[in-house]
Amino acid sequence: MTTDRQNVIEVKNLVKKFGNFIANDHLTFEVKQGEIFGFLGANGAGKTTAIKILCGLQSPTSGEIKVAGFDVYHQTNLIKRNIGYMSQKFSLYEDLTVSQNFEFYGGIYGLTRKQIKERTAYFLKKLEITHVAGKILKEIPLGWKQKLAFSVAILHHPKIVFLDEPTGGVDPVTRRQFWEMIYEAANDGITVFVTTHYMDEAEYCERVSIMVDGRIEALDTPAGLKQKFGVNSMNEVFIRLARAQSAEQ
Amino acid sequence: MNKGAVILQDITKSYKTVKALTEINVSIEKGELFGFIGPDGAGKTTLFRILTTLLNPDTGTATVAGFNTITDYKAIRKIVGYMPGRFSLYQDLTVEENLKFFASIYKSTIEENYHLISDIYRHIEPFKHRKAAQLSGGMKQKLALSCALIHKPEVLFLDEPTTGVDAVSRMEFWEMLKKLRSQGITILVSTPYMDEAALCDRVALMQNGHLMAIDTPDAIIKAFGLTIYAVKSNKMFQLLTDLQSIQETEAVYRFGDVVHYLNKSSSFDPAKISQHLIKAAHTEIIVKQTVPTIEDSFMLNMRKSDSFNTQGNDN
Amino acid sequence: MKGFIIKEFLHIFRDLRTMLILFGMPVAQVLLFGFAITNEINHANIAILDQAKDEISMKITEKILSSGYFDLKAVLYHPNEIEPAFSKGEIKEVIVFEPGFGQRLEKEGKANLQIITDASDPNTANLLFNYTSGIVRDYSREMMENKKPPLQISIESTMIYNPELKGVFMFVPGTITILLMLVSAMMTSISIAREKELGTMEVLLVSPLKPIQIIVGKVLPYILLSFINAIVILTLAFTVFGMPINGSILFLLLESILFIVMALSMGIFISTVSQTQQQAMLLSMFVLMLPTILLSGFIFPVENMPLPLQILSNIMPSKWFIIIVKSIMIKGLGIAYVWKETLVLFGMTVFFIVLSVKKFNIRLG
Structure with a gap:
């Protein structure tokens, strides 16, 4: 391994059209290994479409896109093996126990029984919830579920984990604990690709891209963006960019 | 009526x-x-x-x-x-x-x-x-x-x-x-x-x-009662753990691009923060007193009611 | 109320899936049956027992045979020969002219013709009868043009082997029943469950609308559409299928409305116990459709069922409706003969309306 961090996501001129509608208009960016990359944008700016393409769920209209070293046109199965995914809506199976959920997802990604056991124990210990391993998911508090869902998403130690609004509706304490988990994962070399509507969370990212109307209008470190726009918070950066667009319309 | x-x-x-x-x-x-x-x-x-x-x-x-x-x-x-x-x-x-x-x-x-x-x-x-x-x-x-x-x-x-x-x-x-x-x-x-x-x-x-x-x-903000210090340094990730070890720390958490530090003691001297961080090899240290937000207040209240709840019942 | 109904129609007309189930499926089903049966009717073997052998009887015979639907397999000379002719299984129909047929027609302006069909295949029997009688009627109309006192050939239909028309013939009443049930109950239960899923039901409940208004608003469009559906099915059955409607059409439609309302109130009941569209769909399938198909006598005659199932079949509303439809369409009976069944159906309707209005909570959960 070189000391230089490699690119794990490389996107060149990604275009996605639905009929006449251009959802993604020549997106170009890279994400490095172990980076926490914030992918922001207003509702309907095209974030979800881009994430679907990167996860191999949808094919782009044109552009060169490599995820985890694999091509999104032909190697979607290899991509899926090497990524993890979690969204606010994606929850674990409510009627299975905590450890059954781990077993199920571990099985999907081809982990051995032993590996699943070890990693389940590791994550439960880290979350300090070993005592609920046998409980049905329905019965455990919401904040824990969110953290469990994240643990399950990185159970197979993917190269990249995609988090789609992972902290929506979560209390401020849990939200911060969640971000600590994100930092740890990044420290372990897992690239984190995250969307959020909480602008303070944008500050926690190494680099942030802001999508407006299908295009990436800004991409830099939070400090760099604030400097560029001469404002004090990411919230202001975001509102500047998104407002400019709605004023145009 | x-x-x-x-x-x-x-x-x-x-x-x-x-x-x-x-x-x-x-x-x-x-x-x-x-x-x-x-x-x-x-x-x-x-x-x-x-x-x-x-x-x-x-x-x-x-x-x-x-x-x-x-x-x-x-x-x-x-x-x-x-x-x-x-x-x-x-x-x-x-x-x-x-x-x-x-x-x-x-x-x-x-x-x-x-x-x-x-x-x-x-x-x-x-x-x-x-x-x-x-x-x-x-x-x-x-x-x-x-x-x-x-x-x-x-x-x-x-x-x-x-x-x-x-x-x-x-x-x-x-x-x-x-x-x-x-x-x-x-x-x-x-x-x-x-x-x-x-x-x-x-x-x-x-x-x-x-x-x-x-x-x-x-x-609600006025009733907050504690002073919040917004802290920054060159090593933001370590900042959290390093600040925890200051005596009588009430809470340390990230808040946007800074870390909020709260101390239990009413006679706490903010100079202690810088001293502590310098010892832990941080540079570019900034410590500023800041106004609490509702989010700060919410978290303080959560901690209070959590400790209340855990005392109150065992499950 | 008006706004509610308009909105409901918009939902229906904008959803291709609903429209297909509502209108595509009934037509497809009936046409399927129609085709399967009309194919059998060409060149049916018949026999003729002409006891008059006069000009008119010969002419009618000629007309029937030249229609292309029938092939003359045997000429009979005595009524005794009818039964053996059928039992050989070669012929499907025997046409009997009474002695002195032409003479009576000329003198009295009235004569009798008997059409005997083998009803072990009831659909064919019925079709043959309709075709034959159609030809005979055409002929008498032609003759009437130059005769002042109107001539009347009265046609008597006799079925042997299966005079009550059990078997395949039940498919039309059965199909009508199933389709009305499906469209009415399933569609309403799904459309109410959809509002629950979307969260719009919460908004409706918080509004000053009374439960009964919500129910009526939901149901009224489906009553209308199901009714149109019933008419479409009947028309298709009549034209494509040659299914007779011997009784009063008005009475049949009234009974259909009763059944539709019954099915709709069952649909509402189902929707009160299900939270999602999927649940509503599954419940309609298993609670309504399967028992309707299996226990109503649609496929398996009730008389052949084990006793417990026979008893169970009594609580199937569709059993009673099938009896009513058969009585009206095939036997041409009126309310005097089916009032019991109608009353049972009516009672069930009231029961489900009351139940669903009661169950339809003014609050959540």
């Missing part, structure tokens, strides 16, 4: 195994813009359903505009507007058809109350022949609000109207609410976004079915 007001007295509600609300007491004035601030699972939706007569509480009484939610539910249904958590629109109907329909069930028309919604509806009127399913989140939110307003309600219940909506749409939405309040409508809003609390006249901080604090945003 205190007309237009919403009063909750000792409201408790449990589902099979979960206690959703515990002894809720709060009184909301006529014309107030009142926010229930709390994460998912705090009990906000249950509370709103009780007030909109969709659920009966296990114990306690609630009144809306002087009407009891159990016995006078019919009277309440005539005078309230309600926007449930997910924007409840008919996806296959157009913007205009949705609005027309919701006006018709109150035996009203769009024309009759157009002045009430014109500020909001204006934004989406150019798309009035578009189906609701094809609207963006922000537009759906505006349409849902228009639908909840079209019968000129006295009290408006908005359950998480800004959830999942981007920062710009959220800002615009709050501007609309302020205008509505100036027309004398009592507005109850629930939201998981702490920063929105500052926009309400009064707020209730809610967690696990309890109201932890009820007051104006300013008063």
Whole structure:
């Protein structure tokens, strides 16, 4: 391994059209290994479409896109093996126990029984919830579920984990604990690709891209963006960019 | 009779195994813009359903505009507007058809109350022949609000109207609410976004079915009681753990691009922070006293009630 | 109320899936049956017993045979030969002219013709009868043009082997029943469950609308559409299928409305116990459709069932409706004969309306 961090996501001129509608208009960016990359944008700016393409769920209209070293046109199965995914809506199976959920997802990604056991124990210990391993998911508090869902998403130690609004509706304490988990994962070399509507969370990212109307209008470190726009918070950066667009319309 | 007001007295509600609300007491004035601030699972939706007569509480009484939610539910249904958590629109109907329909069930028309919604509806009127399913989140939110307003309600219940909506749409939405309040409508809003609390006249901080604090945003901040120091250094990731080891630390947590540091001792000297960090080989250290926000206050309250709860029961 | 109904129609007309189930499926089903049966009718073997052997009887015979539908397999000389002719299984129909057929027609302006069909295949029997009698009627109309006192050939239908038309013939009443049930109950239960899923039901409940208004608003469009459906099915059955409607059409339609309302109130009941569209669909399938198909006598005659199932079949509303439809369409009976069944159906309707209005909560959960 070189000391230089490699690119794990490389996107060149990604275009996605639905009929006449251009959802993604020549997106170009890279994400490095172990980076926490914030992918922001207003509702309907095209974030979800881009994430679907990167996860191999949808094919782009044109552009060169490599995820985890694999091509999104032909190697979607290899991509899926090497990524993890979690969204606010994606929850674990409510009627299975905590450890059954781990077993199920571990099985999907081809982990051995032993590996699943070890990693389940590791994550439960880290979350300090070993005592609920046998409980049905329905019965455990919401904040824990969110953290469990994240643990399950990185159970197979993917190269990249995609988090789609992972902290929506979560209390401020849990939200911060969640971000600590994100930092740890990044420290372990897992690239984190995250969307959020909480602008303070944008500050926690190494680099942030802001999508407006299908295009990436800004991409830099939070400090760099604030400097560029001469404002004090990411919230202001975001509102500047998104407002400019709605004023145009 | 205190007309237009919403009063909750000792409201408790449990589902099979979960206690959703515990002894809720709060009184909301006529014309107030009142926010229930709390994460998912705090009990906000249950509370709103009780007030909109969709659920009966296990114990306690609630009144809306002087009407009891159990016995006078019919009277309440005539005078309230309600926007449930997910924007409840008919996806296959157009913007205009949705609005027309919701006006018709109150035996009203769009024309009759157009002045009430014109500020909001204006934004989406150019798309009035578009189906609701094809609207963006922000537009759906505006349409849902228009639908909840079209019968000129006295009290408006908005359950998480800004959830999942981007920062710009959220800002615009709050501007609309302020205008509505100036027309004398009592507005109850629930939201998981702490920063929105500052926009309400009064707020209730809610967690696990309890109201932890009820007051104006300013008063809640004033009552904070501890000094918050915003700390920055070259090693932000280590900053959290290094600050923890200062004596009598109350809490350390990230807050945007800084870390908030709170100490239990009232005679705490902030110079200690820098000294401590220099020892731990941090550079570019910045320590500033900062004003607490509702989010700071919420977390402080959570810690208090957590320790209270764990003392109170063993499960 | 008006706004509610308009909205409901918009939902229906904008959803291709609903429209297909509502209108495509009934037509497809009936046409399928129609085709399967009309194919069998060409060149059916018949026999003729002409006891008059006069000019008119010969002419009618000639007309029938030249129509292309029938092949003359045997000429009979005595009524005794009819039964053996059928039992050989070669012929499907025997046409009997009474002695002195032409003479009576000329003198009295009235004569009898008997059409005997093998009803072990009831559909074919019925079709053959309709075709034959059609030809005979055409002929008498032609003759009438130059005769002042109107001539009347009265046609008597006799079925042997299966005079009550059990078997395949039940498919039309059965199909009508199933389709009305499906469209009415399933569609309403799904459309109410959809509002629950979307969250719009919450808004409706918080509005001053009374439960009964919500129910009527939901149901009224489906009553109308199901009714149109019933007419479409009947028309198709009549034209494509040659299914007779011997009784009063008005009475049949009234009974259909009763059944539709019954099915709709069952649909509402189902929707009160299900939270999602999927649940509503599954419940309609298993609680309504399967028992209707299996226990109503649609496929398996009730008389052949084990006793417990026979008893169970009594609580199937569709069993009673099938009896009513058969009685009206095939036997041409009126209310005097089916009032018991109608009353049972009416009672069930009232039961489900009351139940669903009661169950339809003014609050959530």
